[in-house]
Amino acid sequence: MLKNDLFLRALKRQPCSRTPIWVMRQAGRYLPEYRAIREKTDFLTLCKTPELAMEVTIQPVELMGVDAAIIFSDILVVNEAMGMDVEIIETKGIKLTPPIRSQADINRLIIPEVQDKLGYVLDAIRLTKKVLDNRVPLIGFSGAAWTLFTYAVEGGGSKNYAFAKKMMYREPKMAHMLLSKISAVISEYVCAQVEAGADAIQIFDSWASALSEDDYREFALPYIKENVQAVKAKYPDVPVIVFSKDCNTILSEIADTGCDAVGLGWGIDIKKARTILGDRVCLQGNMDPTVLYGTPEKIKAEAAKVLRQFGQHTAQSGHVFNLGHGILPDVDPANLKLLVEFVKEESAKYH
Amino acid sequence: MLKNDLFLRALKRQPCSRTPIWVMRQAGRYLPEYRAIREKTDFLTLCKTPELAMEVTIQPVELMGVDAAIIFSDILVVNEAMGMDVEIIETKGIKLTPPIRSQADINRLIIPEVQDKLGYVLDAIRLTKKVLDNRVPLIGFSGAAWTLFTYAVEGGGSKNYAFAKKMMYREPKMAHMLLSKISAVISEYVCAQVEAGADAIQIFDSWASALSEDDYREFALPYIKENVQAVKAKYPDVPVIVFSKDCNTILSEIADTGCDAVGLGWGIDIKKARTILGDRVCLQGNMDPTVLYGTPEKIKAEAAKVLRQFGQHTAQSGHVFNLGHGILPDVDPANLKLLVEFVKEESAKYH
Numbered sequence: 001m002l003k004n005d006l007f008l009r010a011l012k013r014q015p016c017s018r019t020p021i022w023v024m025r026q027a028g029r030y031l032p033e034y035r036a037i038r039e040k041t042d043f044l045t046l047c048k049t050p051e052l053a054m055e056v057t058i059q060p061v062e063l064m065g066v067d068a069a070i071i072f073s074d075i076l077v078v079n080e081a082m083g084m085d086v087e088i089i090e091t092k093g094i095k096l097t098p099p100i101r102s103q104a105d106i107n108r109l110i111i112p113e114v115q116d117k118l119g120y121v122l123d124a125i126r127l128t129k130k131v132l133d134n135r136v137p138l139i140g141f142s143g144a145a146w147t148l149f150t151y152a153v154e155g156g157g158s159k160n161y162a163f164a165k166k167m168m169y170r171e172p173k174m175a176h177m178l179l180s181k182i183s184a185v186i187s188e189y190v191c192a193q194v195e196a197g198a199d200a201i202q203i204f205d206s207w208a209s210a211l212s213e214d215d216y217r218e219f220a221l222p223y224i225k226e227n228v229q230a231v232k233a234k235y236p237d238v239p240v241i242v243f244s245k246d247c248n249t250i251l252s253e254i255a256d257t258g259c260d261a262v263g264l265g266w267g268i269d270i271k272k273a274r275t276i277l278g279d280r281v282c283l284q285g286n287m288d289p290t291v292l293y294g295t296p297e298k299i300k301a302e303a304a305k306v307l308r309q310f311g312q313h314t315a316q317s318g319h320v321f322n323l324g325h326g327i328l329p330d331v332d333p334a335n336l337k338l339l340v341e342f343v344k345e346e347s348a349k350y351h
Numbered sequence: 352m353l354k355n356d357l358f359l360r361a362l363k364r365q366p367c368s369r370t371p372i373w374v375m376r377q378a379g380r381y382l383p384e385y386r387a388i389r390e391k392t393d394f395l396t397l398c399k400t401p402e403l404a405m406e407v408t409i410q411p412v413e414l415m416g417v418d419a420a421i422i423f424s425d426i427l428v429v430n431e432a433m434g435m436d437v438e439i440i441e442t443k444g445i446k447l448t449p450p451i452r453s454q455a456d457i458n459r460l461i462i463p464e465v466q467d468k469l470g471y472v473l474d475a476i477r478l479t480k481k482v483l484d485n486r487v488p489l490i491g492f493s494g495a496a497w498t499l500f501t502y503a504v505e506g507g508g509s510k511n512y513a514f515a516k517k518m519m520y521r522e523p524k525m526a527h528m529l530l531s532k533i534s535a536v537i538s539e540y541v542c543a544q545v546e547a548g549a550d551a552i553q554i555f556d557s558w559a560s561a562l563s564e565d566d567y568r569e570f571a572l573p574y575i576k577e578n579v580q581a582v583k584a585k586y587p588d589v590p591v592i593v594f595s596k597d598c599n600t601i602l603s604e605i606a607d608t609g610c611d612a613v614g615l616g617w618g619i620d621i622k623k624a625r626t627i628l629g630d631r632v633c634l635q636g637n638m639d640p641t642v643l644y645g646t647p648e649k650i651k652a653e654a655a656k657v658l659r660q661f662g663q664h665t666a667q668s669g670h671v672f673n674l675g676h677g678i679l680p681d682v683d684p685a686n687l688k689l690l691v692e693f694v695k696e697e698s699a700k701y702h
Contacts, residue, residue, distance in 0.1 A: 161641065162679065162681070165639070165642075165644055166641075169641070169642060169645030169649045170644070211639075212618065212620075212639050212675075213618070213620045213623075215639070246560070248599060248600050249619045249623060266563045267560055267562075267597070267598075267600065268600045269563075269564045269565070269600070272564075272600060288516070288562075289511075290512065290516035291520060293521070294520030294521055295520070298520045298521070324563075328513065330513065
């Protein structure tokens with residue numbers, strides 16, 4: 001049914017003619033076409049207006065030729081749906097009020113009806129699927145519980161996660177109660193996204209690397225596993241990608257959540273990751289996003305290196321080319337276009 | 352000659368009766384005694400006034416009972432000595448002017464006479480050694496070339512290192528020219544610190560984890576090796592610690608610089624690091640600094656875990672207990688004191 005299903009085939013580790021590519025934050029500020037829409041509307045309104053969210057979701061498919069679309073939204077819509085007031089000033093910072101720091105604060109958070117409180121995301125997915133007309137798959141996503149927990153407890157972004165860690169270390173039961181509550185919403189939310197038409201799900205654990213291995217095992221991984229298993233129980237054919245950025249020492253345990261793909265930051269050579277994980281999951285990544293500041297020759301050389309480091313494909317292997325984190329707002333779109341075209345061409349030799 | 356030489360013995364992997372402990376930023380804002388001095392003087396003036404630098408350097412030795420002192424200073428004194436204007440507002444941010452972005456900018460930077468431009472650090476070391484009166488060893492330090500390069504090129508702190516990476520990817524020769532110039536000063540500077548009395552040297556590569564493995568191999572490691580070898584050539588008995596925070600995938604290559612100890616962030620279980628490195632270097636680290644926000648029981652449990660994870664000592668092993676990064680300014684000093692006392696007592700069972 002999909003005209004280009006390479007992305008899903010790679011996630012399922014089925015034979016592909018070449019490596020598919022999409023990039024995190026591909027619907028974003030680096031595109032003048034995105035900025036034109038943002039001039040007329042603020043960030044959260046854009047997330048909440050399905051027609052506009054659909055439009056910016058499809059922009060990189062049409063303008064850049066990526067092999068997958070990802071629904072335009074923000075991980076913090078989950079916090080908002082649970083009853084927090086969320087302010088996002090895209091260039092400046094994030095504020096959530098009130099910060100969640102006591103049992104009473106946790107009790108006040110609701111477990112919302114996803115169809116009700118996050119219906120606008122589901123509407124945007126349905127509309128995008130329709131307009132995409134099966135050109136490429138559509139990715140749904142959520143932040144992971146630990147990352148959303150840090151925003152809730154800190155009341156915004158954070159350097160050292162002081163309040164989040166204080167709760168974990170002084171009131172671990174309370175921390176788990178909040179994490180469980182968030183995780184329950186995430187599970188419902190990602191399943192509802194699949195129901196609305198999302199072809200794959202990515203769980204973003206952006207602040208994963210702030211935790212020690214054991215803290216990650218206690219406060220992050222079990223919830224990710226819960227979310228992955230929630231999707232798998234209802235939709236066994238829908239691939240799930242877990243992106244626990246820079247958790248390079250516990251890749252194997254991330255794969256053990258039952259996900260189909262492990263997303264990598266650029267801190268590890270993808271060859272090493274493949275050596276550790278074998279071909280039991282697909283790997284997604286992992287070029288340094290700042291390489292897109294480089295010359296065309298440098299961009300091609302670095303992309304070629306990622307493909308070469310991943311190496312030859314087998315009947316069980318899967319690789320989705322991506323950056324190791326989001327594309328930066330001041331990148332020249334021509335450089336992304338060049339990357340996409342180069343990866344499409346160059347990767348064929350490894351398949 | 353030293354009354355307590357455990358820190359140096361651990362770095363040299365000689366038998367110790369227990370594990371020595373110091374913590375990064377131990378002379379700092381969490382101590383009311385430090386804040387009392389800072390109320391009367393700004394940060395850089397404190398660095399440049401040997402009597403005051405000596406006083407805050409010794410505070411944690413007397414108040415906390417740590418097994419080593421580290422000279423109070425800042426990594427950016429090297430940038431300043433090379434001709435940049437450096438402003439440090441401890442709670443707000445760092446500004447270096449002008450940012451170094453062209454060949455002409457690089458040419459204008461000087462390779463200073465360390466005795467002249469950084470004489471105040473050497474004076475502070477001499478004075479501190481005298482007043483310490485051999486109670487514990489004194490650590491000298493420098494930022495690594497890559498980290499100082501990012502400050503120079505960005506003109507301050509940075510989130511994505513856009514300008515630094517642009518130079519690396521578009522003008523790699525120019526980047527290497529700047530890195531070489533900085534590295535030459537670092538080598539002179541750390542040797543001068545030893546000459547003035549420093550008993551060990553630590554190289555801080557604070558922003559190490561912003562680089563891919565290959566970029567780290569090209570733009571960071573060779574300069575660290577140059578600095579380590581500069582010390583070793585002149586002072587073979589003086590231990591050098593390399594702290595390339597969160598470079599957990601290339602620990603073995605860090606050890607190959609010829610350093611005596613590898614500093615670890617808290618992102619890797621120290622047992623894994625020891626498995627990778629064997630006992631060919633001492634390991635320094637690696638408790639999450641935010642554990643000091645925890646209850647006394649939690650602090651002891653986590654410290655005990657680091658010691659247990661490191662495991663039993665052999666005739667060739669070395670472990671210096673430390674946090675995985677600097678102690679945070681809002682930590683209760685009583686919690687550090689508790690940690691120091693606990694590590695001293697608990698660690699004996701592993702020796």
